[in-house]
Amino acid sequence: MKTETQTIFEKSRPGKKAYSLPECDVPKTPLSELIPGNFLRDTPPELPEVSEVDAVRHFTELSKWNYGVDSGFYPLGSCTMKYNPKINEEIVRMKGFTQIHPYQSGESVQGCLEVLYKTGEMLAEITGMDKFSLQPAAGAHGELCGLMIMKAWHESRNDTVRKKIIIPDSAHGTNPASAAVAGFDVVEVKSDENGWIDLNSLRETMSSEIAGLMLTNPNTLGLFDGNILEIADIVHEKGGLLYYDGANMNAIMGITRPGDMGFDIVHLNLHKTFSTPHGGGGPGSGPVGVVEKLVPFLPKPVIEYSGKSYYLDYERPLSIGRVKSFYGNFAVVLKAYAYILSMGPExxxxxxxxxxxxxxxxxxxxxxxxxxxxxxxxxxxxxxxxxxxxxxxxxxxxxxxxxxxxxxxxxxxxxxxxxxxxxxxxxxxxxxxxxxxxxxxxxxxxxxxxxxxxxxxxxxxxxxxxxxxxxxxxxxxxxxxxxxxxxx
Amino acid sequence: MKEFEIKKYSKEHEWIGVEGNKAYIGITEYAGNSLGEIVYVELPELGSELNAGDVLGVVESVKAASDVYSPISGKVVEINEELSENPEKINEDPENCWIAVLEISDPAQIDELMDEKEYKKYSTEEE
Missing domain, CATH: 3.90.1150.10 (Aspartate Aminotransferase, domain 1)
Known part of the structure; x- marks a missing residue:
């Protein structure tokens, strides 16, 4: 289907308008009296001039060229482009969730805090971690946050020589990028003929200078690394931590857990595994979960439950601090919560x-x-x-x-x-x-x-x-x- | 086309051309072909000291961004600025398009690299 591909600027004709306003019935003040002259432009902006129907047809036409999971099959590997159930959208539009403000007091938004707390608990159960932060706004943001936690943990033990992160050659490109942003050098380990991590090469590389290993399991070849327990031992024995890139979590929910494989830090992509919109339709959400010894380092505030009510805990001296304004992409977390509850463990x-x-x-x-x-x-x-x-x-x-x-x-x-x-x-x-x-x-x-x-x-x-x-x-x-x- | 006294090749698909105590480094034809159309080249900083195996620069194609490794240790004494504006020069003739020039600090490292015949065999096996 060939269609014309004119931009809205090319469709513009002088004098066309998409509005018609009644006569002004209040006194007029010239703009120059309201805004200092040096802030006013000399020439009018070059905005397209089109009628209402032109504008509607233009954008309707563009929307028809769009392609998403609602239009058809989208087998984009590593991106988990699953269908996003519409019930998620219904739930985030409930008034109790939309008609609130992030500056409201905790007591007045108990429902929202409960959603955050319980989503964190459920993600912890699914991954075998102890606690989650829902602040990171995307997968790579979660990676950076996880690596900052790793760094803070080593530093808290006065172990300051660990400047390197091991990443396999099959890794997602975000892994080395996140490690570099977090201030680490990257050491690559090769895959063996099975597509798994080469154990000998890992043993040779692992040393007291290595802060940890970043791994996706199943890996980007779609293969589950059956040596994972041995890999975890090799890294832990030399004092490193294991980071789980949760991009491929969709393969293992309810079957095995990163926590049981020996991982210490996990990020999930709610916009992949937990059916929230993806790409341009996001935003994303990349919660980070950790094992017990790393909980004090999670971003603050952490959502806690007193037994009676939910509250935001800021008293966390070892925390890496805030990684996102307010509490993360709340509506995205809520959609994932709706998804987990509608699916259930089975x-x-x-x-x-x-x-x-x-x-x-x-x-x-x-x-x-x-x-x-x-x-x-x-x-x-x-x-x-x-x-x-x-x-x-x-x-x-x-x-x-x-x-x-x-x-x-x-x-x-x-x-x-x-x-x-x-x-x-x-x-x-x-x-x-x-x-x-x-x-x-x-x-x-x-x-x-x-x-x-x-x-x-x-x-x-x-x-x-x-x-x-x-x-x-x-x-x-x-x-x-x-x-x-x-x-x- | 430059004629070098010695031309050697690395396992990571870089070529190195020796002229006195200077080494010209680029990527091989095999690397150029498998990367596809190159759209951006990140050059090293002049004066930086590299160890063998360190990242010399980055070549980005429509498919992927790949590190270029320095096959030897040395100081960066020249960089091919033209590539910043015209990265496609690498595709046109990779074996004659150098990325940077190093002052050789350990000539013995050059002996360890592959000669043309060895590299041809190696890169055919990689296919």
């Missing part, structure tokens, strides 16, 4: 089991069409490689672009970095067998096209509003201003 376990089943279904159905570098039962996501297709000159990007023609959001490509031409597919539990079958047949057709008609893939997409964008030029010479764009 429901959460079933969600993880179905997420794993769905990924393995795709693995099995596509493993003859696409190279499967780690041919094992996977967890909630499966990583293929387009190296078979590359023989015909077709890359992972071409396959991703061609999927747009079939009406799908493409999978994650070129990640994890240790797989060449990676196609990382995470179906999530909320997709039916029918949806998976349709996607699988599209992927099979694309594999055939790669052999028989590679040009069709290299020039894809063909059915979208705009054809393939020049990503390299967009990154090298970005046009950041609408006006400068039209002058070129």
């Amino acid at each position: 429901g959460l376990r079933q969600a993880s089991e179905t997420a794993v089943l769905n990924a393995n279904y795709i693995l099995k159905k596509l493993k003859n069409d696409y190279l499967l570098p780690y041919d094992r039962v996977c967890m909630h996501e499966v990583v293929f490689s387009a190296m078979k297709q590359k023989e015909y000159g077709v890359t992972a990007t071409d396959i991703a672009k061609r999927l747009l023609d079939f009406g799908y959001h493409p999978p994650t490509v070129y990640f994890p970095l240790i797989v060449k031409e990676a196609l990382m597919i995470e179906p999530t539990e909320t997709e039916s067998k029918e949806t998976l079958d349709q996607f699988i047949s599209a992927m099979k057709q694309i594999a055939k096209e790669a052999e028989n008609d590679p040009e069709c893939l290299k020039s894809a997409p063909h059915n979208t509003v705009v054809s393939r964008l020049d990503e390299a030029r967009a990154a090298r010479k970005p046009v950041l201003n609408e006006m400068s764009g039209t002058n070129n």
Whole structure:
């Protein structure tokens, strides 16, 4: 479906208006008498001039080009693009939650504090941690917060030589970035032929200079590292802490817990695992949980219960301090709370089991069409490689672009970095067998096209509003201003 | 095209060209091809002292951002400023586009790197 792609500025015509105001019936004062002249602009702003119907049609048209989990299958690996139940939206719109102010006294918002307290307790139970802070506003924010807790703990023990963090080569890019922002140097450990952490290399690297290890389990290959207890021992024996990147928590809810695997600090992505909106529809929420010895270092205030009422505890001398204004993204936490309560423990376990089943279904159905570098039962996501297709000159990007023609959001490509031409597919539990079958047949057709008609893939997409964008030029010479764009 | 007295290769897919006590460092054709179109290059600071294995810079492509490691120890004496404006120069001819020049502090480190033949074999196996 090709449509015109005019911007609202191009649709502008002098004199068009989307408003009609009655005559002013109060005395007028010139603007220059109200605002000092040096704060007033000399020329009017270049705002588009359109009628009401022009504006409505423009934005309605744009909204139709948008693609989200409400429009279709979104197997973007590592992002857990599951359906967000609409009951979550109903609950956050309840008056008791919307008609309050963050400066109100704790006594007058007991319901909200209860939600925060109980969500923290439930997340602690799900992960095997002792206490959570719900302040961090996103996954990477949670990582930074967790690393600051790690640093504060070592420093509180006068252990000040631990300047390094170990991160496996399969890690999410946010891990080394967060470690660097927290002031650590990053040491990489390689994965072995199973896609697990290479134990010998970990043993060699672990020393009294290492503050801890950041690990995602299951990892970004969608594989559960079966050596996790041994890994935890190696790190703990040398005085380090284990950080769990909860990005892949959707694979293990109700089945196993980071706390039982030996992790000390966990962050969760409520916008992935706990069904709150994601990406541009967020904001996110990245709560951080810790084991008992680290509780004093959590961001403050911490929500506590006196036995009678809930209160904000600021008396925490070892705390790393506040990491977010007010109490985190409250409405997002509330949606996750609604989700956990509507699913229940059995429901959460079933969600993880179905997420794993769905990924393995795709693995099995596509493993003859696409190279499967780690041919094992996977967890909630499966990583293929387009190296078979590359023989015909077709890359992972071409396959991703061609999927747009079939009406799908493409999978994650070129990640994890240790797989060449990676196609990382995470179906999530909320997709039916029918949806998976349709996607699988599209992927099979694309594999055939790669052999028989590679040009069709290299020039894809063909059915979208705009054809393939020049990503390299967009990154090298970005046009950041609408006006400068039209002058070129 | 520069002719070097010695040209060696690292396992991390950097090339190093020796001229007197100076070493020119860039990324190999293999690295350029697998990274795809490069859109940004982060250069090291002039005068910084690097150990072998330290991060020399970063090349960012439409696919990913990758560290470039220094195969040897030494002081950064020159950087290829042109790459800040025109990162695509690397794609055009990676083996002739140096990123930085180091003053060699330990010539023995160069002997340990692979020669062209060894590297060709190594990078074919990586495929």
